[in-house]
Amino acid sequence: LEHERREAGRAVLRAQEQERSQIAQDLHDEVNQALTGILLRLEATMSDAPAHLVVELAETKQLATQAMEELLHLARELRPTALDDHGLVPALASQIATFGERTGIRSRFRQPIGDLPILSDEEQLVIYRVTQESLSNVVQHAGASSVDVELNFVGRTVLRVRDDGLGFPTANGTGRNRLGVSGMRERALLVGGNLHIFSTPGEGTTIELTMGAT
DSSP states (O other), X not given: OHHHHHHHHHHHHHHXXXXXXXXXXXXXXXXXXXXXXXXXXXXXXXXXXXXXXXXXXXXXXXXXXXXXXXXHHHHHHXXXXXXXXXXXXXXXXXXXXXXXXXXXXXXXXXXXXXXXOOOOHHHHHHHHHHXXXXXXXXXXXIOOSEEEEEEEOXXXXXXXXXXXXOOOOOTTOTTTTTTTHHHHHHHHHHTTOEEEEEEOTTSOEEEEEEESOO
């Protein structure tokens, strides 16, 4: 029964990722192509435009360029090809470094302690997605100036994402829904893991994912 539950959970994860991948492909192929067309039209218009319109057209072109960059970033977030191309640890390091560059929040990745165990594709994806969602929470809700991400493989696989933000009371579940905890916890359970939150008002928050033997 447990094996069947795990297999069903992995099938759900695969279906979710396939849907994300399709959305990312559509964004890249359709919307990105449309934005490229807009940029080309703007450039052509600028070459013949009166001087008083050139500045306004240049500002519009800059906005379109920014929209294209955001679109490509979103597509990469939806479909983390870095996992396939480079492996879990380099993909996490890249994700965390990019987060710090984009947000200005001091971000540190503590290199894993212990030998990298054999993790299934689904388990690696859960680690990546929980990190992604946790970082998103930091920038949206925590009011933090720094975040530390730690991954170790001593005895079991443990991921911790700590921020120095506002924190919140966890005794009555306050704040959990807005942090998207249910989605992260569901992902963890689907691969036999557990997700815990430790937080105190004024002292920041730690999200901890554990998988494997204790």
